[in-house]
Amino acid sequence: MSHLRSSGRWARGLVALTVTAASTLAAVTAVAGPAAAAGHRKPATTADKPKLGDACASTDLGTRHPFIKTTEVSPTITHFKGWYVTQGTTGSQTISTNTQTTISVSVGLNGNVQGSFAVDTLGMVGASLGLNVQVNYSSTSSVSNSITWSFFQPGYYGLYKGTKKVTGTYGSLNCNRVRQGDGSYALKWVEGPDSGSYTTYTTVEEGAVRCEDKVPANSIMAKAQSLLDCGSATATAKHPAGPVPSAKAEAAKAGHEAESAAKAEKSVKATGSPAPATRAALDCRSGAYRIDVPGKPLNWSAPLLANDGIRLRQSTIFSAHLDNWFLCNVTENNGVLEASLKNWGNGGCATIPADIANLEQAYLTTANCGEDDLQRFYIYRDVPGSSKIGVQNKYTGSMMGHDRYADGELIRQYSSGRQDGTGTYTLTGV
Structure with a gap:
């Protein structure tokens, strides 16, 4: 050659x-x-x-x-x-x-x-x-x-x-x-x-x-x-x-x-995203929960306004149940829960918006509940006696977390989660 x-x-x-x-x-x-x-x-x-x-x-x-x-x-x-x-x-x-x-x-x-x-x-x-x-x-x-x-x-x-x-x-x-x-x-x-x-x-x-x-x-x-x-x-x-x-x-x-x-x-x-969700009746567990930041007063609260996201808020008598969530259509596989998170206050289910689902740090919001993997979440739990959890979206695979601890901070998805522990929450019965 x-x-x-x-x-x-x-x-x-x-x-x-x-x-x-x-x-x-x-x-x-x-x-x-x-x-x-x-x-x-x-x-x-x-x-x-x-x-x-x-x-x-x-x-x-x-x-x-x-x-x-x-x-x-x-x-x-x-x-x-x-x-x-x-x-x-x-x-x-x-x-x-x-x-x-x-x-x-x-x-x-x-x-x-x-x-x-x-x-x-x-x-x-x-x-x-x-x-x-x-x-x-x-x-x-x-x-x-x-x-x-x-x-x-x-x-x-x-x-x-x-x-x-x-x-x-x-x-x-x-x-x-x-x-x-x-x-x-x-x-x-x-x-x-x-x-x-x-x-x-x-x-x-x-x-x-x-x-x-x-x-x-x-x-x-x-x-x-x-x-x-x-x-x-x-x-x-x-x-x-x-x-x-x-x-x-x-x-x-x-x-x-x-x-x-x-x-x-x-x-x-x-x-893009999966096909548009079809409305479906959800089988929800009795009892509602708050998704709290461990040891802190702020927790997940659903949006009042359209196109807004789920944010960290402090629960008050005026929260109107926007900070309360039901676990619906729950299944368990090898100790990992899968569920839809339905909000008591606005009746919507937690979801990643379809048009930004492929983006790092896309925010979490609520939408009409339906058969949609964007509305399904895996819940990883601490040992019995502890209420600490991690939350992962089924469709995107990303973990839920927040960038900083502050009132009004959006809950977002992070592909690897938050390595500083800010993606760990507690599931507290109301």
Whole structure:
């Protein structure tokens, strides 16, 4: 391959390809454990993150942490162009490639990777695989499609840009009461009911490859070589200098268009919301509750005005039951309660507004009660004898909390919760 040069990039690229191809083979079936963010984030040790079954404290009830369930790494060509170089047309050329595949970074609902939970998830993926992956929102569609390359020999070339697409699934660790063998309870990190999938990618590399070149198996370069129709009449035919029509490249392009359509549909789901709620009769438990800040006089109070949110307020004789909540349609799974929170004062159910549900720090409000996961909440409880709880929205997976302790402060969602304990409340019977 000494016939290829591109401002010194080829020598560096070959070393990188040899190393990364081996790591890709090892990583395809890897199952990752807790780790830290890669790239510009300082790698964490296993001591930095809780593990399943570790002890937790009541201040952790309103927090959660990601863990990686599965990972898959696949070399992917993002831009490609078949190109004939004939005698007399060698030398440096700038060639515009065609987009083959677009990869967009996403974690669960947050296609734009908002919040610390999404960033931590991607960081753990990168650290577990030993790869520098994108930990913030980006897309390969923003990469320039132009490649400048020096050709020293005539031939049939594939000009490409590519990366390693990294996909998989994640879960979350939440703090909750666990019944032990002797019948007592303890607070431990358990696998929460929410989980999802992620997509990210490594550094984009570019290059040129011919059919006769020997390249590392399962590498980005090998993936590009497969688009050249090697062994076909196209590869051996006489052809003027310039672009080459490739059946495989066209098929890849069609695949890209289908993938783009799927991405667009996923984007609508990420930025939009579930179908509008249908009104439904709720089966509410007898007795109402206040959701208080532990040891403080302020508690959750439903809004009086439309488009306002649930805020911290002090209960008075004029509260008109806006600070009282019913637990409705309650279920329990592995010690975690799931319920709708219906307000006694205005009759609405606590919810995250659909149009901002994908945003970090979206505020909590009330709406007409219905069959809607935005109105369903997981409630994590302290050991019996304590009324401390953490509250998590079922649809978004985010934990409820407040930015500061102050009268009128909005209750908001935080993807990882409030690590200072301000997402822990008490459920106090009225």
